[in-house]
Amino acid sequence: MKRNKAKEKKIVRERIEILFSEAAKIFSKNKKRSNRYVEIARKLAMKVNLSMPNIFRRQYCKYCYSYLRPGVNSTVRIRDSKIIIYCKECKKYNRMPLSKKSGKK
Ligand SMILES: [Zn+2]
Numbered sequence: 650m651k652r653n654k655a656k657e658k659k660i661v662r663e664r665i666e667i668l669f670s671e672a673a674k675i676f677s678k679n680k681k682r683s684n685r686y687v688e689i690a691r692k693l694a695m696k697v698n699l700s701m702p703n704i705f706r707r708q709y710c711k712y713c714y715s716y717l718r719p720g721v722n723s724t725v726r727i728r729d730s731k732i733i734i735y736c737k738e739c740k741k742y743n744r745m746p747l748s749k750k751s752g753k754k
């Protein structure tokens with residue numbers, strides 16, 4: 650049985666995109682649901698060995714996996730070309746490099 654990995658990853662990426670946009674939509678009404686979407690997205694990525702794209706990685710806490718919205722349950726700061734996201738849910742700092750031009754969106 651052949652599996653097309655590249656195609657699988659592409660599909661998963663699209664699904665992750667959808668999950669994060671759903672998480673964003675539902676966040677103000679149902680935070681738990683948003684967190685659940687993050688969880689599903691992470692599991693999907695893991696399943697096909699896809700590293701979570703940076704743009705999505707900034708939207709959840711890598712410690713407690715809560716969906717994060719700046720000004721609501723997180724604060725975002727930029728220092729020394731790093732993004733520092735403080736998660737108010739678990740009170741931890743997520744640090745990540747400021748995107749080194751990963752090119753196309
Ligand atoms: Zn957290």
